[in-house]
Amino acid sequence: MLRMVRSTALWRGLGGIALFIALWEAASLLKLPFLRFVPAPHILFASVVETIQTQAYWSAVVISARRVVIGYLIGVALGVPIGLAFGVSRVFKGLFFPVFETLRPIPPLAWVPLSILLWPTMEQTVISVIFLGSYFTVVINVLGGVETVDLRYVRAAFSMGASRWQVFWRVVLPATSPSIFTGMAVAMGLTWEIVVAAEMVSSIGSGQTGLGAMMWQAYVGGVIPLIITAMVSIGLAGLLFSALIWQIGAFATRWRRLV
């Protein structure tokens, strides 16, 4: 029964994709005004197959992925403890939260020009912008998590003679862990948006060619199939990376499925 429901959804989804491709193919055959410049699916497909066999493509993927991972990991490594500190210490929050909240609404991309001037290399510029995007997202989610920890658990722990330190490690941290992983997954989704834009803006001239720069070069050269290949690649990469974080989070907080 379950399998049938599942396969219905699967076939419906596949059918939708097939229909979409068929309409697209028809549109380019009929040379509809807007779609005239978009290559037909069979041409695009051939181009994708060709592109993904080149070394340049994979090196662009690796370069972008590397930037994402480094910026993201620094963002998480700093964001989680600072979010926790905001949540548990009134003094710390009182001192630094106003500054944080002033800077947070600035979109990560608005940092690009300043970052280019401040950092000696393009690599550092792109990574720093990715860092900012994930950092703010993680902090705000972790803080929200700490602030909504059920007081009962904290009181129960104190009532059993736990020290403040034990309450933090044994109660506040595990109770916050779902929010930590939510923040991490949302931040991961953001990083791929940021890396592409940051690379398009900043990698012209110098720096290694990531997917964003590759797409920009394809645009300059007018190679539409390559632009679309880069677009789809970025989408898929973002999907995979986010799915990975969700999976890790679901595993680490699997007790929640029981509650």
Add this chain to the structure above:
Amino acid sequence: MSLYGGLRVRNVGKVYDPEGIHVVALQDISLDIAPGEFCVVVGPSGCGKTTLLNIIAGFDTLTSGEIDMDGSTLTAPGRRLSPGADRMVVFQHGALFPWKTVLWNVTCGPVLQGRLPRAEAEAQARALLAGTGLAGIEGQYPGELSSGMRRRVELVRALMNDPKVLLLDEPFRALDALTRSVMHEHLLKLYDLARKTVFFITHDLEEAIFLADRVVVMTTRPGRVKKVIRVDLPRPRDYRILTSLRYGQLEEEALEAIHEEALKAFETGERELA
């Protein structure tokens, strides 16, 4: 009978926001609870019974009077009392840590305090769980258990802390009537086993008389002691006692007092404070 856990509540008062709206939650409460006594406080919603429990637990402060335990001052105005395992609390909606197994939950008190090595605490916990019909669930997470089962585990966890006083804040409120009656017998079994002082809060009269050595009826806000009823039903008790003549007399006596207060509370539309 245990030697520890005698509570003396002397002229305790609690005023919320004395400078502003000045809400008197508790007024001149005096109570003597003997070591090992099972004392149940009954009162309508908003009578301040939870406030009193929170003060004893160390989650709240009092504004006048004093509370002693075993002859030494526990708390007085301006004196901050921190929560501790000697006054273990079991909460209304339960507070087992859902991210840990039953065994960890039950042993965490003595282990976190460093009072027992883990292995020893676990041995003790297994024995206590088995002794109360809960063998075999050590490795499960609270989310896997029924709500009645969770409450029983929580009582075992409380006892594992070897408190002087057990503070129970309407622990069975969220349970259905059938589960609740099973829980009452379970609690009494634990009580007969350990004879800890119990300070139990409820607004269920039947529960109060069935469990208590003494039922304290509180007035609606400001909370005062309206009536103290000594329950002389023999222990060990089981559900059959609910149909006895003596139970009926006690219930009638208590009902009269509590009904008056319930009416008052209803008319003033008081809501639970804290």
